[in-house]
Amino acid sequence: MIEVEKKFILNQGDEKRLIEGAEFVSEKIMEDTYFDTMDFSLTTNDKWLRCRNDRWELKLPMIRERASQRRADQYQELETEGEIRQELSIDNHESFKDDLASAGYAPFCMIKTTRRKYKTGDFIIDLDIMDFGYELAEIELMIQNQSDMETAIQKIQAFAVQHGLTNAPVRGKVIEYLKRFSPAHYQALVESRVV
Numbered sequence: 001m002i003e004v005e006k007k008f009i010l011n012q013g014d015e016k017r018l019i020e021g022a023e024f025v026s027e028k029i030m031e032d033t034y035f036d037t038m039d040f041s042l043t044t045n046d047k048w049l050r051c052r053n054d055r056w057e058l059k060l061p062m063i064r065e066r067a068s069q070r071r072a073d074q075y076q077e078l079e080t081e082g083e084i085r086q087e088l089s090i091d092n093h094e095s096f097k098d099d100l101a102s103a104g105y106a107p108f109c110m111i112k113t114t115r116r117k118y119k120t121g122d123f124i125i126d127l128d129i130m131d132f133g134y135e136l137a138e139i140e141l142m143i144q145n146q147s148d149m150e151t152a153i154q155k156i157q158a159f160a161v162q163h164g165l166t167n168a169p170v171r172g173k174v175i176e177y178l179k180r181f182s183p184a185h186y187q188a189l190v191e192s193r194v195v
């Protein structure tokens with residue numbers, strides 16, 4: 001199965017309309033620390049290395065769309081230290097964190113998110129409330145084949161419009177964090193056309 005997901009900004013009243021009649025699934029808290037080199041070698045290539053609640057993950061881009069044409073997010077996710085070591089060419093000497101530091105990777109962003117998950121029909125809705133004053137909804141559909149991607153994006157957009165959401169480009173939580181707190185890093189992403 002392939003996950004197709006799209007983010008939406010939540011304006012006043014949106015949350016109530018979106019979850020009306022939906023089934024509450026779960027609430028969890030995620031503490032994310034993102035890592036990169038001093039010259040932003042990962043993120044300027046749209047690669048995102050994070051430690052979430054003590055588990056490592058590396059997101060790699062699958063579709064390289066120009067930022068202005070971004071319609072949905074699709075990334076390959078490496079979730080084991082072994083796979084991440086191989087992808088980043090990091091040999092096994094000490095702990096993973098120490099080996100990353102030796103290779104020049106340092107934290108650049110820490111975000112605590114409260115995620116409330118709901119389900120309605122085939123749609124999964126995540127409401128993400130971030131500790132730095134930012135809130136997003138993510139609407140997801142699961143598909144069997146890559147060829148179903150376009151239809152899934154259209155279904156998500158129609159669902160969002162039906163629920164009164166604004167269908168506009170959205171800055172993800174990390175991009176918004178960098179825009180607010182690390183302008184030089186944000187500018188590097190603009191120049192490399194990741195944003």
Ligand code: V4E
Nearest residue numbers: 046048059073075138170171172173174175194195
């Ligand atoms: C993929 C990505 C980043 C990593 C964080 O991904 P995101 O989906 O925002 O976080 P989250 O917590 O919802 O992950 P999940 O729980 O679904 O695994 S940071 C930026 N991107 C890509 C990106 C981009 N290149 N440009 C813009 C405007 N937004 C996002």
